Amino acid sequence: MPRRPAGGPDRPEQLGLEGMPRRLYACTPSRLNTWLDCPRRYRMAYLDRPAPPRGPRWAHNSFGVSVHNALAGWWKLPAADRTPAAAGTLLARGWIPDGFRDAAQSARHRDRAREMVERYTARLDPADEPLGVERTVATRTDRIAVSGRIDRLDARGGALAVVDYKTGRRPLTADDARTSLALALYAVAAGRMLRRPCRTVELHHLPSGDVLTWEHTDESLDRHLRRAESIAAEAESADEAYRARVPRPRASADDRAREPDHAPHDAVFPPRPGPMCAWCDFARLCPEGRAAAPPRDPWSALPDEP
Numbered sequence: 001m002p003r004r005p006a007g008g009p010d011r012p013e014q015l016g017l018e019g020m021p022r023r024l025y026a027c028t029p030s031r032l033n034t035w036l037d038c039p040r041r042y043r044m045a046y047l048d049r050p051a052p053p054r055g056p057r058w059a060h061n062s063f064g065v066s067v068h069n070a071l072a073g074w075w076k077l078p079a080a081d082r083t084p085a086a087a088g089t090l091l092a093r094g095w096i097p098d099g100f101r102d103a104a105q106s107a108r109h110r111d112r113a114r115e116m117v118e119r120y121t122a123r124l125d126p127a128d129e130p131l132g133v134e135r136t137v138a139t140r141t142d143r144i145a146v147s148g149r150i151d152r153l154d155a156r157g158g159a160l161a162v163v164d165y166k167t168g169r170r171p172l173t174a175d176d177a178r179t180s181l182a183l184a185l186y187a188v189a190a191g192r193m194l195r196r197p198c199r200t201v202e203l204h205h206l207p208s209g210d211v212l213t214w215e216h217t218d219e220s221l222d223r224h225l226r227r228a229e230s231i232a233a234e235a236e237s238a239d240e241a242y243r244a245r246v247p248r249p250r251a252s253a254d255d256r257a258r259e260p261d262h263a264p265h266d267a268v269f270p271p272r273p274g275p276m277c278a279w280c281d282f283a284r285l286c287p288e289g290r291a292a293a294p295p296r297d298p299w300s301a302l303p304d305e306p
């Protein structure tokens with residue numbers, strides 16, 4: 001059967017063998033990436049109920065969320081009020097102090113974040129109204145219903161561009177934009193919802209001021225979509241195996257205090273230990289992950305912090 005192009009019409013359902021509509025696998029790019037990264041982490045994040053407790057908040061996540069919130073708030077101001085100083089004020093007012101070693105460290109990184117959003121917004125045209133800020137987009141194929149939230153959706157001439165803010169210390173390249181499953185799926189979804197071409201995806205790296213752009217083609221977007229379907233097919237079959245084994249959530253919330261019994265699930269949801277386990281929210285509940293990477297302090301991903 002010929003493949004449908006990425007911008008083509010959707011079919012919400014596919015008839016199964018018995019003529020019954022087949023349920024679509026509902027997912028986000030984050031869910032698909034979690035399955036790829038580590039099936040055990042996927043199980044604990046999306047299937048185990050009551051949900052296992054996550055570790056403490058990470059300071060770098062607090063930093064990133066504070067910056068994202070300030071930029072979203074900035075675009076909600078009247079255009080005349082969108083000054084760099086206003087972005088700094090929004091940042092300071094909405095600062096999330098969780099995960100930092102102490103108040104002094106939190107204040108130091110709050111000031112760094114404030115300077116970052118002021119520098120970034122100084123390069124923007126406040127009158128250049130985005131089509132969407134933190135906008136939820138969704139689309140379907142024959143197999144999946146995928147949704148997610150875009151940091152910013154810009155109109156560029158007659159086309160659209162997906163903008164994703166990044167605040168990590170790792171320098172980025174255009175290849176990061178090219179290979180991002182999330183950005184490609186957002187582009188497909190935004191293009192379909194707004195009925196305008198959407199092939200441009202951009203990573204705006206605030207610490208460096210770099211903008212990494214990738215221009216997709218219909219073919220490259222379609223490849224990402226097919227890849228998402230393939231990942232989803234694996235995750236869906238694992239979900240079904242889980243439900244067959246655990247038809248109902250566990251009754252007692254006391255189980256949350258104990259390390260889960262992973263063994264019955266490991267054939268379908270194996271751990272994938274590696275250096276990234278140091279940053280896993282469930283490392284405390286995962287012996288293989290703890291052995292692979294020593295636990296890190298919640299602030300250790302911040303620049304210039306030991």
Ligand code: SF4
Pocket residue numbers: 038040041271272273274276277280281282283286288289290
């Ligand atoms: S600690 Fe590592 S192996 Fe364990 S669940 Fe997390 S990512 Fe997977």
